[in-house]
Amino acid sequence: EVQLVESGGGLVQPGGSLRLSCAASGFAFSSYWMTWVRQAPGKGLEWVANIKLDGSDQYYVDSVKGRFTISRDNAKNSLFLQMNSLRAEDTAVYYCARDSSTNNWSLFFDYWGQGTLVTVSS
Amino acid sequence: DIQMTQSPSTLSASVGDRVTITCRASQSISSWLAWYQQKPGKAPKLLIYEASSLESGVPSSFSGGGSGTEFTLTISSLRPDDFATYYCQQYANYPRTFGQGTKVEFK
Numbered sequence: 510e511v512q513l514v515e516s517g518g519g520l521v522q523p524g525g526s527l528r529l530s531c532a533a534s535g536f537a538f539s540s541y542w543m544t545w546v547r548q549a550p551g552k553g554l555e556w557v558a559n560i561k562l563d564g565s566d567q568y569y570v571d572s573v574k575g576r577f578t579i580s581r582d583n584a585k586n587s588l589f590l591q592m593n594s595l596r597a598e599d600t601a602v603y604y605c606a607r608d609s610s611t612n613n614w615s616l617f618f619d620y621w622g623q624g625t626l627v628t629v630s631s
Numbered sequence: 632d633i634q635m636t637q638s639p640s641t642l643s644a645s646v647g648d649r650v651t652i653t654c655r656a657s658q659s660i661s662s663w664l665a666w667y668q669q670k671p672g673k674a675p676k677l678l679i680y681e682a683s684s685l686e687s688g689v690p691s692s693f694s695g696g697g698s699g700t701e702f703t704l705t706i707s708s709l710r711p712d713d714f715a716t717y718y719c720q721q722y723a724n725y726p727r728t729f730g731q732g733t734k735v736e737f738k
Contacts, residue, residue: 544727546675553718553729553730553731553732554667554669554675554718554720554729554732555729556720556726556727556728556729559727568725568726569726570726571726604674604675609680615722615727616663616680616722617665617677617680617720617722618665618667618675618677618720619677619680619686621674621675621676622674623673623674624674
């Protein structure tokens with residue numbers, strides 16, 4: 510059974526940093542693209558970033574470029590999101606999701622974690 | 632960026648109704664479109680990919696159609712478990728973008 514479990518969320522002050530983790534199990538982690546998607550309270554879904562199978566390529570939404578870094582540790586079946594210079598508008602539930610793709614182009618998201626809440630406030 | 636626009640934003644319906652949600656892309660995305668269902672406090676769930684392919688385990692009452700810039704998600708007969716919010720998402724270009732969501736509520 511595919512499982513994705515996020516951790517690392519919490520309350521942080523504006524300008525602060527936070528590192529989210531996603532522990533994956535039940536599938537060959539190193540064979541799939543992985544993605545972070547967020548959802549602000551009461552709002553819709555927003556794709557944040559994704560990373561290729563071997564970590565060699567990463568893509569970001571413009572609003573987080575230069576502040577967030579997605580990475581993965583295939584030996585530990587783990588996905589990460591390092592978030593720096595956090596702003597109030599980054600407040601959201603952050604979901605880790607598996608991309609269905611096992612090749613060079615990412616596709617849709619077939620499994621999701623339960624999410625972790627990040628609150629940016631003074 | 633490719634803008635995804637869903638209509639309606641809210642849909643009031645009854646059990647047994649046939650409902651259709653429309654998603655329009657600001658430029659052609661071929662068939663690179665997915666649909667997700669989300670219930671309050673839960674993670675989204677994949678329903679449809681490549682515009683019309685049904686994800687394994689999803690009831691056949693769900694169907695997707697369209698290509699290019701206009702797409703539909705149809706529920707042929709609404710069940711109590713189907714009252715939720717639905718999102719379309721394009722994966723033709725970066726950044727990946729979602730529609731704003733359509734909430735299907737009890738009439």
